[in-house]
Amino acid sequence: MKIFGFEIRKASKAEVSSIPAYSAGGPGIHLASRSYPMLLSTVYRCVDLISDSVAVLPLEIFKTDALGYKIKDRLHPLYELLDLEPNENMTRYVFFKTIMSSVLLTGNGYAYIEREGTKPVQLVYIPSSMVSIQWIIDSNGIRRKRYMVAGFKELVEPMDMIHVLNFSYDGIIGVSTLTHARQTLGIATSSEEHAAGFFKGGGSVSGVLTVEGPRLDKKQKDQIYSTWKERINPDTGSPAGIAVLEGNMKYQPISINPKDAQLLESRQFNVVDICRFFSVSPVKAFDLSKSSYSTIEATQLEYLTDTVLAVITKIEQEINRKVFLPSERNMYHAEFNTSAILRADKAAQGAFWKDMANIGAATPNEVRREIGMSRIDDGDEAFVQVNVQTLKNAIKEKAEMSDKISVNE
Incomplete structure (x- = not known):
């Protein structure tokens, strides 16, 4: 189905x-x-x-x-x-x-x-x-x-x-x-x-508003709450508002600040x-x-x-x-x-393909294809550097050079 x-x-x-x-x-x-x-x-x-x-x-x-x-x-x-x-x-x-x-x-x-x-x-x-x-x-x-x-x-x-x-x-x-x-x-x-x-x-921060003097009734408390909220609450549009306290009022914060x-x-x-x-x-x-x-x-x-x-x-x-x-x-x-990750890092991309070309692992056209360029004539042959050689060949060439010097002398 x-x-x-x-x-x-x-x-x-x-x-x-x-x-x-x-x-x-x-x-x-x-x-x-x-x-x-x-x-x-x-x-x-x-x-x-x-x-x-x-x-x-x-x-x-x-x-x-x-x-x-x-x-x-x-x-x-x-x-x-x-x-x-x-x-x-x-x-x-x-x-x-x-x-x-x-x-x-x-x-x-x-x-x-x-x-x-x-x-x-x-x-x-x-x-x-x-x-x-x-x-x-x-x-x-x-x-x-x-x-x-x-x-x-x-x-x-x-x-x-x-x-x-x-x-x-x-x-x-x-x-x-x-x-x-x-x-x-x-x-x-x-x-x-x-x-x-x-x-x-x-x-x-939150705190306690103390009032010195006679005990407040519920109506007076609600009026103080309403005035305080109107001046301080962000919903009223004045989060940094200033509240005016009466002479017999004192504000004491009781919560710790964000740093503490x-x-x-x-x-x-x-x-x-x-x-x-x-x-x-x-x-x-x-x-x-x-x-x-x-x-x-x-x-x-x-x-x-x-x-x-x-x-x-x-x-x-x-x-x-x-x-x-x-x-x-x-x-x-x-x-x-x-290798797609290297697209954003041109320096790393260039260093990688340069190394591949120098050791003969990639031809010029293969490099050009990977970096989005068109192929060129005679670019399908690999190249290697010629300034290095094996230790065996180095010793052999040194010996041959010594022999030539001896013959010339």
């Missing part, structure tokens, strides 16, 4: 076991609640940064020849599907950004593989709140995993579901980063709410603590309080090796084992082109 425009493959006949289903969203995390932490600027920045870092990378197909060399294959039937348009509603950028956002916020990212026969024709993103995992017992008594998708009448087999996990305790279901960081997020949210309440109150409460320090620490959970340096979250140019440069390299590399590796492996046919896996594989 077809749902959402794609065909659902039938699972093998089996009896569904009594093993409870895992919740795809992780404990306590649901589609409606995951947007609330995104109101915190640090969470938003970390999720946006990591998902963007994956989405900007081209996903290319390579063919491995008999000698183990990789050759980019743009003619493969799946090249357009993986690198341009995974489905009719999304570009590659939107697809992988959505997948990674789901992975970070809910612990799991799902995409159904729509096939015509055995050929994949679409990768359809499915929200994690619509997916749960069921275990079935097949006719041989073997327990097997299946995906139950809301609205589907049949279970989906693992080979037809791209499943990218966040941190996982069992390798079956991922756990949201928000789940591990819920205490820190609660503290950060409370800090932001406290700061908002402080500024909404005009930046003033270390409000600013707490909010800054929240940034660092949230970044730890997402494996992102505070510098990448625009906390430049303890950074320098050398720090930023080192941070960028650390981010690529410690954060982005791990993410793209698990996506590549999941796609390679499910999108390609078993007969193709030894010859073809999909790989993110990380």
Whole structure:
């Protein structure tokens, strides 16, 4: 049958076991609640940064020849599907950004593989709140995993579901980063709410207004409250208003100020603590309080090796084992082109291709192609520097030179 425009493959006949289903969203995390932490600027920045870092990378197909060399294959039937348009509603950028956002916020990212026969024709993103995992017992008594998708009448087999996990305790279901960081997020949210309440109150502190003399009745108290609120409350348009006290009145503040409460320090620490959970340096979250140019440069390299590399590796492996046919896996594989990250850094891009050209690893036309320039005549031959040689040749030439000198003498 077809749902959402794609065909659902039938699972093998089996009896569904009594093993409870895992919740795809992780404990306590649901589609409606995951947007609330995104109101915190640090969470938003970390999720946006990591998902963007994956989405900007081209996903290319390579063919491995008999000698183990990789050759980019743009003619493969799946090249357009993986690198341009995974489905009719999304570009590659939107697809992988959505997948990674789901992975970070809910612990799991799902995409159904729509096939015509055995050929994949679409990768359809499915929200994690619509997916749960069921275990079935097949006719041989073997327990097997299946995906139950809301609205589907049949279970989906693992080979037809791209499943990218966040941190996982069992390798079956991922756990949201928000789940591990819920205490820190609660503290950060409370800090932001406290700061908002402080500024909404005009930046003033609460206190006690004492009146010397006879006891006040309720009407007099209400009149004083009303006058004070009119002069001080920000809703009246005069948060910095001046209240005139009678001769027998005295105002005494009773709450501590933001500095004494270390409000600013707490909010800054929240940034660092949230970044730890997402494996992102505070510098990448625009906390430049303890950074320098050398720090930023080192941070960028650390981010690529410690954060982005791990993410793209698990996506590549999941796609390679499910999108390609078993007969193709030894010859073809999909790989993110990380050199795309160098586009914004022209100095690093130039240094990289200069080194590749100097050792003969790239021809002038290959370099020009990668930096978006047209090819030139006679640019398909590699060049190497000639001012270096092996130690063996250096000793040989020295010996030959000595012999020539001896003969001349």
